Amino acid sequence: MTTRHPAHTLTDELIETTVAAPESLRPWITELGHIPTVTDVSLPFTHIPQAATTIxxxxxxxxxxEAMVVGPQTKATYSRAEKPAGCVRLRLEPGATRQLLGVPATDLANRVFRLADFPGVAADLADELTHLAPEEVLPFLEDVLPQHISEDPTQxxxxxxxxxxxxxMSxxxxxxxxxxxxxxxVSERQLRNLFTTGVGVxxxxxxRIGRVRHILANAGNTSSAQPATTGYYDQPEVKVPLTSLAQVAAENGYYDQSHMSADFKALMGVPPTRFFRGNLPAPAPCRAISGLARPA
Known part of the structure; x- marks a missing residue:
């Protein structure tokens, strides 16, 4: 079952404003994203795959x-917001999950948790972070985070x-x-372990996630134009790619068009032609918050 949505294919990044983290925070945080309060909750919302852990x-x-942790998302999800809301998203640097949250990234993939439940130093900041305005978050972390983290030469x-x-790999x-x-x-096994522990995939x-994200960005599905208001209907319309799928495949390092289409469908749930026409999977409820398993 699919939902025909010809006018808009809304992704979280379409309405997100991002700011690079300052150099003092770069060992742990890459950027801050801000999605203003969305008042129109009637339309489906697409979360594209993201190979990063996010607070x-x-x-x-x-x-x-509330403060949550969203692990790496290996496939797209489609949902409708239950209530008008906005958010600030702090994307963690690859390898920073254990330092900030006290667990390896591989334990978090495709799941959502409460930040306060983690054993790492970031959990101690959960209450203060939820009460800050978006523009206050990075300065606050610059003041307190370096004092809470130590790192040995091996780390x-x-x-x-x-x-x-x-x-x-990007x-x-x-x-x-x-x-x-x-x-x-290093050995291939060491490299894979390094990725799964530090990145989560x-x-x-x-x-694969990076290439699909690049296709979406360059097909006009994400936009550098920022919304002036907070309603979905004020966002730019999605653009169907003007170049052929074969050219898109070649530009993104795929062997051929069928390989790209298969990869796109595996991650996005529908082939690229259907996605860019707005013929999306039916929205599902937002993912429930998971309990965090603690060592005995």
Whole structure:
């Protein structure tokens, strides 16, 4: 069953304003995203795959606030908002999940948790973070976060290695895993473990997510134009790609068009032609908050 939505294919990033984290926070946070309060909750909302763990500070129009952790999302989800709300999203640097949250990223994939439930240092800041205005969040973290985190040389070396690996797998034509492992002087098994622990997905799946996100961005589904108001109907309309799917496939490092379409469908739930026509999967309820398993 699908929902025909010809005028808009709304993604979270379409209505999000992002700010790069300052240099003092870059070991742990890459950027802050702000989605203003959305008042029109009648239309489906698309969350595209994201290979990053995110701290989400959600504020409902009625006043309720909560701090959550959203693990890496390996497939798109389609939902409708239950209440008017906005949020601030702090995307974590690859490898920072254990330092900030006290758990490996692989434990968080495709799940949502309460920030206060984690054993890491970020949980201690949950209450204060939920009461800050979006523009206050990064300055607050600059003041308090470095004082709460210590890092030994081994952790620093692993983080540096992971950053290099992530950059290689983010390219339009990602380096094959066996070649990347050789370049980094580690085994393929070590490289995969580094990714799953620090990012939450395998190197291959990280690259797949990156390529689909690049297709969406360059097909006009995400936009640098920021909304002037907070209603869905005020957002830019989605644009169907003007180039052929074969050209899109070639530009994004796919062997051929059918390979790209299969990858796109696996991650987005529908082939690219249907997605860009707004023929989307039926929206489902928002993902429930999971309980965090603690060591015995």
């Amino acid at each position: 989400v500070l959600r504020a409902e129009a009625a006043g309720h606030r 620093r070396a692993h983080r540096t290695l992971l950053r290099t690996a992530v950059a290689a 390219a339009a034509a990602p380096t094959p895993v066996h070649e990347l492992a050789a370049d980094l002087a 395998s190197p291959k799946h990280y690259a």
